[in-house]
Amino acid sequence: MTSSPSLFKLSMLLLLPACEPDGGNKLGGGGSRTVPTCDEGSATLGVAGEFAVDSFDFDMAYDPATLLISGPVFTFELPADISGVSATVDLPGKDVGFAFWGLDDAVFIDASRQDETEGAWWSAPYWHWGALGGTVTLPIDPSTMPDGGGCLFVQPSALAMNQDGKSATMHVVTQRGDVGTGVIDVNIIIVGGAALYQDELDATVARMDQVWSGGGGPSVGNVEIFEVGGSSYLYYDDSNELRATELSGGNPQAVNLFIVDDYADEPGTLGEAGGIPGPLGLQGVDGAGTIVALDGHRMRDGSLDVSTMGETMAHEIGHQVGLFHTTESDGSRTEPLDDTAACPESADRDGDWYFSAEECADHDGRNFMFWITGNFTQDEVSPQQADVLSRSVVSRRVASR
């Protein structure tokens, strides 16, 4: 067992207070927008049975409907055989995202809605906000399953006024065909010669596979190893530049997982995702990868706790495909899944409003998406969490031989 102290797994939610507008309803006037419909001009997304990326260039301009700098409202025919679909705004800047996102009559995100209304920014079910490499994906829960396809509408946006007039690209990533429980390929990128040995790497990947597939989710598929230069001690402010690394010859559908020795300014950090969700099926764009640090996973004798590290890898990729923490540090919940246990207020036995894994052990403290590690393994996966992993655009059908 690990002797390392409890450490939290960074998620982008920690940045949320910094992005929140002063005094509430900065976005939108409180109305709802008319749901767009597809016509002959609406492109059909993807390729039957395959993973595909369709990219669209556009210009950003002020949009009075949302008070945001936005692109056009795109409509696409999403074919009936869709497994998963994801969209990413490729525009440098930390406040990019989506003002409008939905399928047929279902509106998942509408930035014109009043704060704390379903579908508004910073509200259920996406808790969407402007981020680096802003991304949305279907599904993130049972209500956002794209089963049967339909008319998909999507409008890229940005919070910062200095994005007015900028050129941007939207990437729409699709996986079509029935993938079953699926497999997720992973590109492992060793940064600056970080000290990860092959047998340790194999053991961490095996543990990640055990967490997902043991919980009814996908298996880990092909794992390719890459090496990039630079320092293996990463400054938190440089992590986006690392995530945006282009990999020569890398499998585009694979999730990028960068391995560093540690964070230079936040030592002991376990890992970090590129968003909830972050960019999927893309390389070389903001937010396009997860990062896991070795030193936070070392035991007192210096050896690597491969079990906990494999759980962290499963956790960070969980964020990247759209899974939230089951419970946050203060006991609040922003997760849209209804089959994961909530850690109740009564579990905070010392009353410090800090919900440890041990306090929540009989609830969700053992779930792989709990916000912090504990003195036990965290490998519980709910059926809905497994479905979100399996139906992500990065999950493909097992190749037949």
Ligand SMILES: [Zn+2]
């Ligand atoms: Zn996390």
